[in-house]
Amino acid sequence: MVRKTKEEAELTRRHILDAARRVFLECGVARTTLERVAAAAGVTRGAVYWHFRNKTDLFFAMREQATLPFVDRVVFDEGEADPLQGIERALREIIHIMEDQPETRETIEILSFKCEYVEEFSGLRLRTEGQLEFLAGLTAAYQRAAAKGLLRAGLDPAIVAQDTFVFVGGLIKHWLSSEPDECFRAGASALIRTHVALRRA
Amino acid sequence: MVRKTKEEAELTRRHILDAARRVFLECGVARTTLERVAAAAGVTRGAVYWHFRNKTDLFFAMREQATLPFVDRVVFDEGEADPLQGIERALREIIHIMEDQPETRETIEILSFKCEYVEEFSGLRLRTEGQLEFLAGLTAAYQRAAAKGLLRAGLDPAIVAQDTFVFVGGLIKHWLSSEPDECFRAGASALIRTHVALRRA
DNA sequence: CTATTTACATACATCCGTGATTGTATAAAC
DNA sequence: GTTTATACAATCACGGATGTATGTAAATAG
Structure with a gap:
């Protein structure tokens, strides 16, 4: 089961963002590994790197949501x-x-x-x-x-x-x-x- | 030139603490490597590990001085x-x-x-x-x-x-x-x- | 129906930091 | 003066994280 539909992809993106927030909160940003974020989101690092360039990009994406x-x-x-x-x-x-x-x-x-x-x-x-x-x-x-x-x-x-x-x-x-x-x-x-x-x- | 006198050793300890503060401030605690701290203090990691158990120990030693x-x-x-x-x-x-x-x-x-x-x-x-x-x-x-x-x-x-x-x-x-x-x-x-x-x- | 792109999973190469070990020259103890 | 402990330097082995490259199956475009 690969190649999800657009809506499903958007869903995994949000799952990753949610997972990142949880792991950031628990481990701190610096000690957070994308492997743990991926695991917490139920995906692999491949999915994380597909939606975000790197940890910094993921961090800023998470931050943006909180300003609204x-x-x-x-x-x-x-x-x-x-x-x-x-x-x-x-x-x-x-x-x-x-x-x-x-x-x-x-x-x-x-x-x-x-x-x-x-x-x-x-x-x-x-x-x-x-x-x-x-x-x-x-x-x-x-x-x-x-x-x-x-x-x-x-x-x-x-x-x-x-x-x-x-x-x-x-x-x-x-x-x-x-x-x-x-x-x-x-x-x-x-x-x-x-x-x-x-x-x- | 190894095996300094007690006063000299105490001096290098303070040099390491000073260096740690500078590097912590510049790089953040997580990204600070003991190699950089050692270099900033003009010693090797060996000296750092002699005076402090690890980075955490060094951090708390630095912190203690600021409360006085x-x-x-x-x-x-x-x-x-x-x-x-x-x-x-x-x-x-x-x-x-x-x-x-x-x-x-x-x-x-x-x-x-x-x-x-x-x-x-x-x-x-x-x-x-x-x-x-x-x-x-x-x-x-x-x-x-x-x-x-x-x-x-x-x-x-x-x-x-x-x-x-x-x-x-x-x-x-x-x-x-x-x-x-x-x-x-x-x-x-x-x-x-x-x-x-x-x-x- | 075919071609292509998407949305990932998997595998790989690389580097970097740590902690431990070993080496060593000298200060201090006796 | 010999011994021992000190104060480091140098080297090593290891894991762990990153980024990238490749594989792949399904969705979508035509």
Whole structure:
């Protein structure tokens, strides 16, 4: 049984991507061998090399899939009456994505803790387009809040946006590092609420 | 010329540790070969294997050296009149350590971005003893501030401490990711000031 | 119905890193 | 001054991963 139909081929491609994510998460990217990925996907290395040029190509393909949920769900509505509430909702949405989309969560965990940012991966470390867009969205939202008099007096929207940006980075890091049943995850919601409330006038 | 004196041997050991840090930073831990470390230290693999059991042992030896500056310099004085100011000073001290101790900074960069937390390294991800101690120190300091009426009304010291803890994690991450001349590093001081000021009554 | 391409599996050559072993000149112990 | 332990250097054997080349059966195009 060789030479599958196009749809079947696309299916094995996704199987390989899923397997890669699992093996990357377990072994780390560097120690992951394409043999193990193939075995986890129920194919041979031949299939992997057919769909992907090499491990790096496979890695970037896996990564690309994880960016979609964020651009979809983490948005700032410009017409919102209370921009601070919009920011709070955006931060919550990030946690929700990690909670109910295991594939995305695992990919972020790989990017955060199972990948060494050297050579072909070093470019990922500098702020990516998506991150810059998020920071820009935060800044704009804080500016709208300031214009409406909702921001606490004396706060520079740009600084506060960077502060929240930093907060999100730390939040994701610690959230991923904590055990699922640990109190930190339950407390994340309170952390977000406090974070935004501190900035409200 | 073999069989050095004890002091010379200790010197080559430190040369190897220094070299390891440089190569780890450039190649990542996984891709680092002991051959390259040896060459960078001006010795052969024989010397490396004499002083260290293997790459993992070398890695942990390098890591250990970086923890010292923090326990020395990032402290909370219990008798301080203004605990919030103490917290701010502690946060600043972290940045200062990264600024004027390149070895420590590089080691943290390796731990943050050049190391995959799997198998023998997976234990490092969970909160280490030092991190827990830092969080405990933060909590105690915020509690003292609350007792003195310095903390903003309605804030739970434990939550705020976690918030600052998260902030520090994000701060280090972004500080390391930014270029030395980038404005983010210059703005870190303002971020810290704002962060603490937001919590003051 | 034939030709060609697709979607893999299998087999092969190569290199690279590791750990262990052995060699050795000198420092230190006695 | 001899012996022994030290601090490496040099060599070896081995497995393991990669990339490529080849084989092949079925799907698709014509």
